[in-house]
Amino acid sequence: MRVVEDIKEMQSIAASAREDDKKIVFIPTMGYLHEGHTGLLKRGRKLGDLLLMSIFVNTIQFGPAEDYKTYPIDIETDIKHAEKAGVDVLFHPDKDKIYPEGYQTFVEVRHLQRNLCGLFRPGHFVGVATIVLKLLNIVRPHIAIFGEKDYQQLVVIRRMISDLNLGIDLLSFPIVREHDGLAASSRNSYLTPRERKSAASIYKALCKGHELFEDGEREVRHIINGVRRILEKEHLVSVEYVKICDLDTLEDIYDIDRIALLAIAAKIGRVRLIDNLILVSS
Numbered sequence: 001m002r003v004v005e006d007i008k009e010m011q012s013i014a015a016s017a018r019e020d021d022k023k024i025v026f027i028p029t030m031g032y033l034h035e036g037h038t039g040l041l042k043r044g045r046k047l048g049d050l051l052l053m054s055i056f057v058n059t060i061q062f063g064p065a066e067d068y069k070t071y072p073i074d075i076e077t078d079i080k081h082a083e084k085a086g087v088d089v090l091f092h093p094d095k096d097k098i099y100p101e102g103y104q105t106f107v108e109v110r111h112l113q114r115n116l117c118g119l120f121r122p123g124h125f126v127g128v129a130t131i132v133l134k135l136l137n138i139v140r141p142h143i144a145i146f147g148e149k150d151y152q153q154l155v156v157i158r159r160m161i162s163d164l165n166l167g168i169d170l171l172s173f174p175i176v177r178e179h180d181g182l183a184a185s186s187r188n189s190y191l192t193p194r195e196r197k198s199a200a201s202i203y204k205a206l207c208k209g210h211e212l213f214e215d216g217e218r219e220v221r222h223i224i225n226g227v228r229r230i231l232e233k234e235h236l237v238s239v240e241y242v243k244i245c246d247l248d249t250l251e252d253i254y255d256i257d258r259i260a261l262l263a264i265a266a267k268i269g270r271v272r273l274i275d276n277l278i279l280v281s282s
């Protein structure tokens with residue numbers, strides 16, 4: 001596996017792969033790899049000839065009061081995981097090369113960024129869309145892969161790829177969960193043992209929502225109340241939102257008359273976690 005820090009070197013590796021008719025699969029990450037990432041890498045490995053992964057903790061997607069400065073980093077362990085998962089090239093650029101002095105271009109996917117996490121993290125999706133477009137421009141992959149835990153991110157990026165005619169296939173894969181259902185996330189590493197226990201209530205709450213839906217409940221406020229009741233039993237959990245939205249527009253819905261997204265954001269102590277589940281009639 002090659003570890004590349006230089007943007008031009010990365011561009012030339014990708015360009016020669018394309019000239020050789022190699023299919024490039026790209027997985028962007030912020031590192032501190034967990035099973036969710038390695039699952040994506042293993043799937044990506046099977047889909048193309050050149051598997052590229054980036055690790056870049058993207059300053060501009062963090063708000064001023066968020067965890068950029070303490071975001072977990074362990075590049076040596078990440079390199080081992082990436083190598084094991086069959087990554088060919090790990091792109092690990094420097095912040096000053098990605099955002100040099102004078103940098104001033106940002107990408108806004110207007111409506112899709114507004115609901116859900118966009119309500120609580122102003123500017124976050126501009127930061128995400130900007131870095132993802134930059135990385136896609138550097139790598140110019142055939143396929144880009146994202147996880148479904150960050151569902152709003154996935155929808156925003158899908159729209160951006162389509163709106164800007166990037167001609168890249170976007171694939172997504174389901175959330176990877178720990179033994180008690182907690183969605184794999186780099187931020188889980190911040191949790192104390194007590195918080196980690198409480199964090200399992202997020203998945204429990206999603207399952208409650210699913211159960212109510214399966215039992216025939218279609219009124220969103222009743223499902224949301226049931227979900228909130230589970231979360232509110234845990235005193236370490238403070239709910240940011242529980243929402244049910246249209247899967248494509250991410251607009252709130254009030255009666256479930258189509259496939260819908262049940263999404264939660266909550267703080268466990270100081271750690272903000274998100275998770276979701278799709279409600280589909282069986």
Ligand code: PAF
Pocket residue numbers: 028029030031056058061128131132150153
């Ligand atoms: O999901 C992430 O890890 C990040 O938001 C991404 C897509 C790598 C952009 O920084």
